[in-house]
Amino acid sequence: MLTKNLSRLVLLLAAAGTCTMAAGQQRSAPPPGPGLKLINERCAFCHTTAQVLRVRKTPEAWRTTVRLMVDRGAELSPSEEKVMINYLNTHFGVRKGKQR
């Protein structure tokens, strides 16, 4: 029985290894944070979170975009809006004249 358990363990480890590798290969796994949670919860029923995070914007442009999406039906309180815009600017923003 020990061999059976051992081979199961090896399989498990192999599977875990594959997952880690897959995650590492994803070029831009979004940094975790309350902003990401909000995007996943409130923005991802019309398009994917990945679609939101593919673009880079200036702080003004992110504010405009988030407001536009709220107008379209995303549910965000003013404070949640602030958290999200902060997150987007920190991780997916562009400074004027500097493209990431």
Ligand code: HEC
């Ligand atoms: C009611 C549906 C809906 C919700 C909810 C929604 N979006 Fe959108 N979004 C759209 C549609 C439709 C488009 C494509 C048309 C366009 O580009 O304006 C889009 C496009 C985008 C784009 C790419 C275009 C651009 O302006 O760069 C971004 C970024 C974006 N949404 C962000 C968000 C964020 C952030 C949220 C959450 C606050 C959100 N969306 C919630 C409907 C929605």
